[in-house]
Amino acid sequence: MVLARKYRPQSFDQVVGQQHVVRTLKNAILQGRLAHAFLFSGIRGVGKTTIARILAKAINCEKGPTPEPCNQCLACLEITEGRAVDVQEIDAASNRGIDEIRELRENIKFRPARLRSKVYIIDEAHMLTREAFNALLKTLEEPPPHVHFILATTEPQKIPLTILSRCQRYEFKRFPWSELVEHLQNICQKEGVPIEKEALEIIAREAEGSVRDALSLLDQAISSGVRTSQELLDLFGLADHLLLEEMAKALLARDLGACFSILQKAFDQGLDLVHFAQDLAEFFRHLLVLKNSSGRALLDLPESELAVLRTLSLEAETEEILLFFQILLGGLETVRRSPVPKLALELVLARACEVGKIIPLENLLAKIEELKKQVPLGVQESSAPSVAETPPSSISVSWGDFVTKVRKESPSLGAFLETLDPPEDKNRCLLLRVPEDSILAEKSYRDKLSSLARKYLKKEIEIETFIPRESFPSRQKLIEKPIVQEALKILGGRIAQVKLYEKE
Ligand SMILES: [Zn+2]
Numbered sequence: 001m002v003l004a005r006k007y008r009p010q011s012f013d014q015v016v017g018q019q020h021v022v023r024t025l026k027n028a029i030l031q032g033r034l035a036h037a038f039l040f041s042g043i044r045g046v047g048k049t050t051i052a053r054i055l056a057k058a059i060n061c062e063k064g065p066t067p068e069p070c071n072q073c074l075a076c077l078e079i080t081e082g083r084a085v086d087v088q089e090i091d092a093a094s095n096r097g098i099d100e101i102r103e104l105r106e107n108i109k110f111r112p113a114r115l116r117s118k119v120y121i122i123d124e125a126h127m128l129t130r131e132a133f134n135a136l137l138k139t140l141e142e143p144p145p146h147v148h149f150i151l152a153t154t155e156p157q158k159i160p161l162t163i164l165s166r167c168q169r170y171e172f173k174r175f176p177w178s179e180l181v182e183h184l185q186n187i188c189q190k191e192g193v194p195i196e197k198e199a200l201e202i203i204a205r206e207a208e209g210s211v212r213d214a215l216s217l218l219d220q221a222i223s224s225g226v227r228t229s230q231e232l233l234d235l236f237g238l239a240d241h242l243l244l245e246e247m248a249k250a251l252l253a254r255d256l257g258a259c260f261s262i263l264q265k266a267f268d269q270g271l272d273l274v275h276f277a278q279d280l281a282e283f284f285r286h287l288l289v290l291k292n293s294s295g296r297a298l299l300d301l302p303e304s305e306l307a308v309l310r311t312l313s314l315e316a317e318t319e320e321i322l323l324f325f326q327i328l329l330g331g332l333e334t335v336r337r338s339p340v341p342k343l344a345l346e347l348v349l350a351r352a353c354e355v356g357k358i359i360p361l362e363n364l365l366a367k368i369e370e371l372k373k374q375v376p377l378g379v380q381e382s383s384a385p386s387v388a389e390t391p392p393s394s395i396s397v398s399w400g401d402f403v404t405k406v407r408k409e410s411p412s413l414g415a416f417l418e419t420l421d422p423p424e425d426k427n428r429c430l431l432l433r434v435p436e437d438s439i440l441a442e443k444s445y446r447d448k449l450s451s452l453a454r455k456y457l458k459k460e461i462e463i464e465t466f467i468p469r470e471s472f473p474s475r476q477k478l479i480e481k482p483i484v485q486e487a488l489k490i491l492g493g494r495i496a497q498v499k500l501y502e503k504e
Contacts, residue, residue, distance in 0.1 A: 174209025
């Protein structure tokens with residue numbers, strides 16, 4: 001017998017996860033104010049039909065109506081076994097459903113054959129045809145005292161308002177992850193199957209709040225002899241959480257090479273790449289929630305995963321997380337539809353790695369406009385005399401002017417030069433002191449600098465490297481520097497990262 005049937009709750013007290021529904025129903029029964037029509041809505045496998053059957057027993061138990069049906073009397077037993085003539089389950093999605101509704105219209109006027117009340121449980125109620133809804137509506141407008149309807153649906157928005165307004169509505173929740181894990185643990189214990197808790201955690205996550213899905217995954221796991229989380233991941237072709245974390249880190253570092261090799265690893269392991277892409281998007285969604293500390297309560301995840309998410313959320317900026325989330329989510333559909341999901345996902349990753357290097361043009365233009373207004377009048381004039389004081393020379397420009405020129409040709413090189421002290425003039429060459437491991441360690445940058453120096457300064461540049469000392473000035477001190485504060489004010493920026501180069 002499959003687990004979902006074996007462990008189907010037979011009384012309200014055995015129901016897990018839908019306490020709010022159970023409580024209200026029990027009260028209604030106690031007060032004898034039970035409605036004639038109910039609408040149970042919620043995702044699949046959260047107990048709608050199960051609770052409907054218990055309710056049918058509560059209404060019809062020989063010792064009832066009672067919130068605690070005995071499960072021993074003839075009425076209870078027949079309902080449990082699904083052979084009570086007065087309790088009818090109709091699957092509106094099946095072809096037979098249409099006939100059954102027609103029959104229902106005919107039979108509704110007759111009193112129940114054996115039980116106290118007739119109970120009609122209509123599953124997938126949103127699938128009913130218009131005629132069926134009309135027939136149902138007539139009955140609901142003047143319900144016979146001995147009839148109860150329970151409509152169960154995953155898509156309540158498809159039920160006509162006229163019907164909705166005559167039903168008492170109950171919304172069934174997704175099962176919280178942590179409770180689902182606990183539930184699975186209990187069942188494993190009863191079954192005497194020692195499955196690792198981590199494996200159950202994965203099952204609970206995959207089930208996305210559906211108890212039935214969780215139990216059917218557990219059925220598969222048990223029949224395949226799975227014991228560990230790794231065996232489970234292999235069985236279902238799921239990504240190890242570590243792989244997702246690695247990928248997220250590579251993305252945040254904009255390391256496309258690493259992204260591709262992680263994807264290759266996932267591919268080689270035979271993972272379902274669509275699922276992988278979805279998990280990855282979800283990962284960034286979690287980061288986004290966590291970045292906003294008030295959202296912490298929304299994350300129902302194992303502590304080990306939370307710890308990683310927390311660290312990453314501190315390192316990344318909200319804007320970039322948001323962009324990654326957007327790109328991954330947007331690319332998900334492409335990956336899903338592509339005949340070659342791996343290539344499609346590679347493209348999505350490549351796009352994601354470009355994030356952060358792009359600033360919308362209109363933002364830049366607006367900043368420039370703003371800056372123009374903020375530059376004090378007279379600055380241009382006051383700088384003019386100082387230029388005039390220096391005797392015009394055909395062979396050299398000042399270091400500051402040179403850096404400006406470099407900036408125009410190579411922004412990264414220019415920005416780097418700005419962090420250095422001006423070079424020492426040694427007549428035949430300029431001696432520039434540069435920290436080790438700077439971009440000038442790259443030949444292309446060195447060549448570029450030399451050629452620009454020859455062009456504008458008419459001099460050779462000699463580079464002397466030094467090893468930056470370990471004792472860095474505190475980041476806070478740097479952030480507090482007036483020039484930084486001024487820049488923040490003018491540009492309306494925020495500090496994303498402080499990189500330190502200490503000069504000798
Ligand atoms: Zn009973």
